[in-house]
Amino acid sequence: MRVLSLALVLFVFWLLLSGHFTPFLVISGAVAAILTAALGLRLGYSDEEGHPIELLPRGLLYWPWLVKEAALSALSVARVILDPRLPISPRLVRVNTTQRGAVGYVTYANSITLTPGTITVEADRPTGTLVVHALTEAAAQGLRSGEMDRRVTAMEGSG
Amino acid sequence: MREHLPALQVLVPLFGALLCALVRRPRAAWLIAAVVSWIVPVIAVMLLAQVLGTGVVSYHLGGWDPSIGIEYRVDALNGLILVLVSGMAAVIAPFARRSVAAEVETGRVAWFYTMYLLALTGLLGIAITGDAFNAFVFLEISSLSSYALIALGSHRRALVAAYQYLVLGTIGATFYVIGVGLIYVMTGTLNLGLMAERIGAVQSTRPVLAALAFITVGISLKLALFPLHVWLPNAYAYAPSTATVFMAATATKVAIYLLVRFLFSVFGVGFVIADLPVTPILTVFSVAAIFAAATVAVFQSDAKRMFAYSSVAQVGYITLGVALATATSLKGGLIHIVGHALAKGGLFMALGAVTMRSRAFDIDDLCGIGRRMPLTMAAVVVAGLSLIGVPGTIGFVSKWYLVVAAFERGWWWLAFLIVASSLITVVYIGRFVEAAWFREPSAAAMGATEAPVSMLVPIWLLAVATVFLGLDARLPAGIAEQAASALGLR
Amino acid sequence: MTGETLIALALVIPAATALLTPLFARHPNLRESVTLLGTVLLFAALLALLSKVLGGARPALHVLDVVPGLAVAFAVEPLGMLFATVASGLWIVTSLYSIGYMRANHEVRQTGYYVAFAAAIVATVGIALAGNLFTLFLFYEMLTLVTYPLVIHHRTPEAKAAGRLYLMMLLGASTVLLLPAIAWTAVAAGTLDFRPGGILAEKLSPTALAMLLALFAFGIAKAALVPLHFWLPAAMVAPTPVSALLHAVAVVKAGVFFVVKVIVYVFGVETLSTSGAGDWLVFAAAGSILIASMVAMTRDNLKARLAYSTVSQLGYVVLGAALATHWGIVGSGMQIATHALGKITLFFCAGAIYTVHHKTEVSELAGLGRVMPVTFAAFLVGALSIIGLPPGGGLWSKWYLVLGALDGGQIAIVAVLMISSLLNVAYLLPIPLRAFFGTAEGEATNGRAAEAPLPLLLAMSATSLACVILFFFPGIVFNPLQSMATQ
Amino acid sequence: MTLDLVREWLGGGLVAAGAAFMLIGAIGLLRMPDVFTRMHATSVSDTLGAGLILLGLVVLAGASLAAVKLLLLALFFGLMSPVSTHAVARAALHAGVKPVLADGVEVETSSREGQSSTR
Amino acid sequence: MMLAAALVAVLLAAAMMVGRAVLGPSVFDRLVAANAIGNAAILILALYGFLGGRPAFLDIGLAYAMLNIIGTFAVLKFLRFGALGATGEEERP
């Protein structure tokens, strides 16, 4: 089932890339998508980690928030960079996570890194914690508020 | 099939290389290499005969017009080079079997022949193509496979030699392709013939002058013109003997062909020689090569290195023939290409046989080897005489033309430099011959026995050829004459 | 047989001898028979050719064109014919002598010795009969290379050092000076063929002609013109028969023959005399004659003294040719023949003395004449011929050289020739005289067999006899030369 | 006509703004004191810099294949840029590179098992 | 005009990043800079392709982005294990 879903997604990916809808290319795309998805059974990417399609609907709600967050952080870091005094106070902080699945955990870690001002330096899955390098006290504070953690966990859903 | 000979000239060795890579068995790989090496000269000779009979042979790859596609084009000049390169391959093939088996570990023999045939493909391709960029591709095919061949040498220094050659060879090839790119930008074509037609309109512009410089320096690196020769001695000294023979006999020669093609065909004699100081500059470097490299050769203790430096010096004579840019001088240069290929090929083959039998490289360790391997070392004497340029060998014919060309120009001092340089050759050849023949045998020499027939035959074939062509060089001279007049040299 | 066939035979016979000799390496008698057969056949062929030439024929043989303009071709003319015949005749004698000498001295590498010797004769014949400069140059270089193993025959350090000097001086001069000279000639004249009257008439300025002549005269180092003579004394380390035939006859005569040939057939006597381009060479040769003679006097080693004598005598040949007069050329040619006979006799004697008594120094020879009367008698005849005194044929060559000098108005040269003859007397005559009349210091005879082995005696007798014959019948040499010089 | 003009100005403006953030990121890369803080600077380039430029180009391209590909490119950026940043940061830390920390800040990574003191 | 200015600005940024790559000091600094340069290059490709009206440059950009990541991983792995083929990243229970 997941293989078929992956094949479908890949086929859409193909069509978006291609822009040419000749029979030859469309059929080739379909065949390529199916073969690639099937190959995933051997290479191990056609599972719930490699193709977490069920997260897509709630992901569509999370991502815009992330983009906004990243943009705001970028602005504040840009201000720091352009400040003649370079007002930074770098620190390493350990944060706890509440995600259940690996995909959610990684999404949180990557979201932290994507937002300027914080970088996930170490992902310690067994303990469910992340070590984060923060550029400023404010950036660290933003993490401690735990909003991003909550939103990612929400994206994971109940299933 | 006859009209497809130009394509087959390159395809046959290419397919041979691929087959070698697929079969992976040493004996089968050698057999493939040998068969290919015996087919390619047949094709080359047929092509040359066609050229001499009915004129230039042109072949359009894919049927495309030369303005947009790749053209293979054979005239007297590259016809001669094709025959030389493929002929040397044919002679090397029987030699290679025992030599490669002795010097290269069994698991890599097929790889050796794959690279060997790829190198052959590249060299034949450079010679036959009428497309400047295609020539670059073939140049790199031959170069990359040469690096791989050198790295197969048994000493660890072979690796370093291959690396150094790779660095310098890549710089040279890149210079070349930059030059080609500049011409391409200015003329809109990569076809050598079309370039020649169109370059007149832009010939004194900065990019074209830069292109001339880039191409000349780039190819000079490849042909090891002093002082751009530093890669050559180690490469020749540490490569497996068969690879050394092949490279020494063919690789630098093809590079010189390319230089001639660009200087006289593309840029044109009228421009390069009349308007620019190419002759004096190239003459200075050639003479420097002849003297400096030969002098260094005198002081080498390793026989292969000695003859490697000798190659750098001998290349100087060829480039001198190019530099003087007259019909006579080019004849001298082209005949020297042939003569040096035969003599140096024979010498390196003989050294390969000696290495196989005695495991010695140093001249001091090879004392008295003439007594144990008289037939091999007699051939060394003959080839050495040709290298010196003793009358009756082909080496004399080329030097004769060079000296005459110098006098024709009124450069009597150059004539004296040319002949004086032969004396240095006498010294290092004499040193080797004296050690081999007139000294008490060393331990290594005592353990040696005469080379096998499969090696003696090719060695003597080359030695006899140097004498035969020294007594009757009308064929190469005639071809060279035709080539010179086609290039517009008088 | 046609002239062409004879020319071919003259080259093929010694070549075949060289190739067949190694086949009999294990059978010395057979091997030497092959050599002797070769010498006799060659002489016969050359005599046949000589008779044609004396009959006015000028046989020629075009072998091949290396490239257009560079031909291997032969053309017989009197001077070359004479040189070839003398060399070949002396090869017979020397071979006979060699057999005795090599066996008596238990020399090693005898097979190689005979092979190289025959090869040297191929080269000499090729030089003598060459029809153009390229062919001459070809065989000239070949001669250098095949005689190199003979020079280093003993493989001792000094032999190898001498060999190196030999090779480097001869090859050096021929490549650095001679080859450019030939190339220059080709460019200026458009041909390399030898032609009566020369090929350079009105092609070069007098200065250029003089320079070209210098290139030839010094480039042909085998002519041993001072200061390019050092290789010759050094080469004396070779076994004596080698010194005898090669370094008294074949090699050095090839050198002066080359010079004469170039002057007569490349420059042209006429061109040379009207341009005055040869004047300097006359004086250079004269200098060479005097210097070498004086050095010869200082040498105690017999072979070294003979070598310097040779250097001096070669100067006569060059001088005669450089005079560029009719009699000068004739004298020059005669000097080639008479000196060959005289000097080979002296070397034969030197070899005999070494073989029997192991004496090499002049000072050791006092009193020895009484134990080796035949040897020293031959020595005396040879010496007289070289000095130019009766009953030696050398008288005639000196005579015509003086005539030539007078013709050219070179009175100073006449004086030089006179002084030189006195010097010759001073360094040559004391040797036989002290041998006959002096008293030995210590044991002269060494308690051994007195006179030389028979082959040696036969050889030296033959050559000294020839010296005498030339005194009484100079026409043998004179007539062909006269016909050449009047062309 | 006016729509095209607006689009052109809007797109151009976005691209220019993105380029400005690229510059800011580059300045930060030069100014910051250590490897970790420098990564924060490049984050600015990777997010706002790249994002705005690609978005601007999408606006300029309009509804076309190019726009789709630009969006795919942006998506890829968003996905992979943090991964490689994290990879480098982790590698640097493991290789023993000591981060420059503000005065008086305690390192909170001393104990892997221990609870975070910030919670 | 704005596109051109943007192109110049990005090139300038790339030049500054090259400065960091040259200055280092640690290999990780260079790696960070190289990554940034790679991203800038992709944007330059996009802008350049857009200016030249050749959207095909975007495919190149995409491919380049993929290769860039792999290059970074390869270098990191090499730095950590001295070999690219080490199995250090494999999952353990």
Place this chain on the structure above:
Amino acid sequence: MKELVGNLAAHFNQWITVFLMVSGLYIVIARGNMIKKLIGLSLFQTSVYLLYISPGKILGGTAPILEDGVSVYANPLPHVLILTAIVVGVATLALGLALVVRINEAYGTIEEDEIFERDTRG
């Protein structure tokens, strides 16, 4: 405006070409580390790619007008040439790296001076 932009970009092209060439060559010459040399070499080769997409008239000369009005730059396709040059570059780099790896095994170092030292010593 487009032309101006094109010109500007083209000049950048030229500068970058020269910059890559010079810096690549510098690294090749100045560095003793064999891998760094290879990187310099690759950089040097990269300059070629840019050269082949340079339009003709920016290089100081005027491109000849050939076959009135027909664009001579349409063929042969520059991108095919660049692609080929890239293949060559990658192949060179790969072979070079393979050599360096084996040199490292044989010598225990990839610093040129140390290698020469080890060769002359033993």
Place this chain on the structure above:
Amino acid sequence: MRLDVILRITAKLILPMMLLFAVYVQFHGDYGPGGGFQAGVIAGATVILYALIYGLGATMVVVPVAVVEALIPLGVLVYAATGVMGLLTGGNFLDYSHLADDEVHGQEWGVFVVELGVFVTVASTMVAIFYAVAGRGRR
């Protein structure tokens, strides 16, 4: 060394994308820059990414060395043999006009097969180089 979950999850996510992108590039050579070479590079890079994440041993099980080394010459062979087909069907070397009934289709087929050969060679060469370099230097 602990597992880095971020790398593993992300790799799983993009591996199929890269493979498909490779095929896309392979099939769209006529429309833009690309074709066999780029596709081969991307495909080869995908295998390399797999090896970087999962290790050389696991990769060599999925993509064996012998297969890789045979594919390199095989790809070139496909390329050259297609060119020779042109020669055998009455045209010049590399002339694909006569490979199909009409010229255009012949060319298309020729280029398609040739690009396939290029793809195979380039991808396998990249993997072979990686194997050669990565397999060494383990200390």
